[in-house]
Amino acid sequence: xxxxxxxxxxxxxxxxxxxxxxxxxxxxxxxxxxxxxxxxxxxxxxxxxxxxxxxxxxxxxxxxxxxxxxxxxxxxxxxxxxxxxxxxxxxxxxxxxxxxxxxxxxxxxxxxxxxxxxxxxxxxxxxxxxxxxxxxxxxxxxxxxxxxx
Numbered sequence: 001x002x003x004x005x006x007x008x009x010x011x012x013x014x015x016x017x018x019x020x021x022x023x024x025x026x027x028x029x030x031x032x033x034x035x036x037x038x039x040x041x042x043x044x045x046x047x048x049x050x051x052x053x054x055x056x057x058x059x060x061x062x063x064x065x066x067x068x069x070x071x072x073x074x075x076x077x078x079x080x081x082x083x084x085x086x087x088x089x090x091x092x093x094x095x096x097x098x099x100x101x102x103x104x105x106x107x108x109x110x111x112x113x114x115x116x117x118x119x120x121x122x123x124x125x126x127x128x129x130x131x132x133x134x135x136x137x138x139x140x141x142x143x144x145x146x147x148x149x
Contacts, residue, residue: 006083010054011041012091020109027105036121065095073127094148
């Protein structure tokens with residue numbers, strides 16, 4: 001048996017000034033997990049570094065600019081033709097106005113503690129549960145939207 005190729009996908013757990021988390025609902029027409037909720041992000045284009053890919057994917061999916069914080073978890077999924085490793089990064093909005101791409105048909109700002117009550121794509125559930133259970137500490141950045149660095 002030939003092992004499936006492994007791809008890396010970055011996901012950003014974006015929080016707002018009230019500590020709520022941004023979730024996006026995959027369009028029903030999506031090939032995988034249509035109608036399920038997920039975090040913004042995606043895979044690198046060839047030759048693209050990880051951080052640039054995260055900025056690009058978040059901007060494409062939400063029109064938001066974000067500043068990245070700490071790594072909050074990792075996960076994996078298996079598709080018929082590949083495995084996908086996910087790296088989850090915490091982020092905060094520092095610019096833009098939320099507007100969805102065609103990949104998603106809805107968004108919601110969910111209180112952190114309620115993440116596990118959402119109909120998340122299966123590969124995101126463990127990280128969402130761990131993140132929801134963390135003690136919330138005051139952010140390192142001002143509560144009001146600060147400009148991107």
